[in-house]
Structures are given as C-alpha cells and as structure tokens.
Amino acid sequence: MTVTRNSVEIAAPAQTIYALAASTEDWPRILPHYRYVRVLERRGAAQLVAMGARQDVFPIAWVAEQTNDPQTPHIAFRHVRGWTRGMEVEWIFTPIAGGTRVTIEHRLRFLFPIAGEWLGKHLVSGYFVHGVAAKTLARIKQLAEQGRS
Numbered sequence: 001m002t003v004t005r006n007s008v009e010i011a012a013p014a015q016t017i018y019a020l021a022a023s024t025e026d027w028p029r030i031l032p033h034y035r036y037v038r039v040l041e042r043r044g045a046a047q048l049v050a051m052g053a054r055q056d057v058f059p060i061a062w063v064a065e066q067t068n069d070p071q072t073p074h075i076a077f078r079h080v081r082g083w084t085r086g087m088e089v090e091w092i093f094t095p096i097a098g099g100t101r102v103t104i105e106h107r108l109r110f111l112f113p114i115a116g117e118w119l120g121k122h123l124v125s126g127y128f129v130h131g132v133a134a135k136t137l138a139r140i141k142q143l144a145e146q147g148r149s
Contacts, residue, residue, distance in 0.1 A: 001107060001108065001109045002106075002107075002108050002109075003105065003106070003107050003108075004105070004106040004108075004129045004130050004133070005103055005104070005105050005106075006103065006104045006130060006133040006134050006137055007101055007102065007103040007104075007137075008101070008102055008137040008138070008140075008141050009096060009099060009100070009101050009102075010099050010100050010101075010102055010140070010141045010144050010145060011098055011099040011144075011145050012099055012100060012144035012145055012147075013099070013100065014073055014093040014095060014100045015070075015073065016144050016147070017093060017100055017102055017140060017144045018070060018073035018075070018091075018093060020140050020143055020144060021075055021091055021102075021140055022068045022070070022073075022075055024037045024049055024051070024066060025037050025038075025039055025049075027051075027136075030139065030143060031053075031135070031136055031139050031140075032139070033053050033054050033055070033132065033135045033136075034051070034052070034053045034054075035052040035053060035054060035059065036050070036051070036052045037049055037050070037051050037052075038050045038051075040063070045067055045068055045069065046065055046066060046067045046068075047065075047066050048063065048064075048065055048066075048080075049063065049064055049065075049066050050062075050063045051063070051064065053132050055128045055131045055132050056131070058128070060082075060083075060128055060132070061082055062079050062081060062082030062083070062084050062085075063079070063080050063081035063082060064077040064078060064079045064080060064089070065077065065078045065080055072093075073093050074090070074091065074092070074093070075090070075091035076088070076089065076090050076091075077089035077090075084108060084129075086108070086109060087106055087107065087108040087129075088106070088107045088108075089104065089105065089106050089107075090103075090104070090105045091103075091104055092104075092105065102137060102140070102141075104133045104136070104137065106129045106133070108129070
C-alpha cells in the first residue's frame with residue numbers, strides 16, 4: 001500500500017477551512033486545476049461525485065464517494081471508479097497555535113499486479129496524487145487566510 005500525505009499550516013480556524021474543502025461542487029470555481037466536479041447522487045451526509053482535474057498538462061478523472069462530518073471536522077473520499085479505484089482519502093484538521101494544520105492522506109493499493117507497487121508509488125501517488133493535493137492545499141490556504149470562499 002502506498003500512503004501519500006500533503007500537509008499545510010493555515011492561519012485560519014478549522015471550520016473556515018472545512019467549509020471551503022467540503023463544498024467540492026465549488027472546487028472548479030475556486031481551484032484552477034479542477035476541471036469539473038459533478039454531484040451524481042446525494043446520500044444524506046454522503047454524496048457520489050465525478051471529479052476531473054489537471055496535473056500539469058495531463059487531465060485526470062475519477063468518481064468517489066464523499067462523506068462530510070462538520071462536527072469533527074473531517075472529510076473522507078473512497079474512489080469507486082477510475083485508475084485510483086479503491087483509494088481512500090482523508091482530510092484531517094488539527095488545531096495548532098495560530099490556526100490549523102490540514103493534512104490530506106491518500107491510501108492506495110494499486111490494482112495492477114505487475115509493477116503495481118512501483119507505478120502506484122512513483123507515478124500515481126508521487127506525481128498525480130501528490131501534485132494535485134499540493135495545489136489544492138496551497139489554494140485553500142490562500143483563500144482561508146484571505147477569509148474568502
């Protein structure tokens with residue numbers, strides 16, 4: 001299993017950051033590297049979302065079940081379609097002096113048996129997952145610290 005973690009410290013309360021991150025249908029408007037997010041189905045606190053982003057010039061797409069917990073706060077995704085099917089993703093909000101540390105953790109067991117560990121670690125997680133998550137956190141940090149949504 002490959003685990004990829006991206007973290008950033010944000011000078012804003014967790015609830016402000018959570019509000020930006022949990023509203024995935026707004027991501028194409030606030031995150032320039034996201035091409036689209038479509039809510040396919042709502043299931044109470046969960047929803048099924050089709051997502052598309054870019055890592056450099058490469059378009060990527062997947063479908064995930066998203067579960068939001070505003071009380072904790074916590075956001076979880078489970079990829080159900082696409083190359084990253086089976087990947088588990090968590091947004092973790094940790095209070096720190098002056099704000100919040102936000103970590104996005106991706107856990108992926110790559111589905112292709114031949115060279116799967118290498119591909120999963122270096123190409124999928126190291127390049128695509130890490131790159132998109134880093135851009136996402138950088139922009140969320142900028143918006144939260146400016147007090148914008």
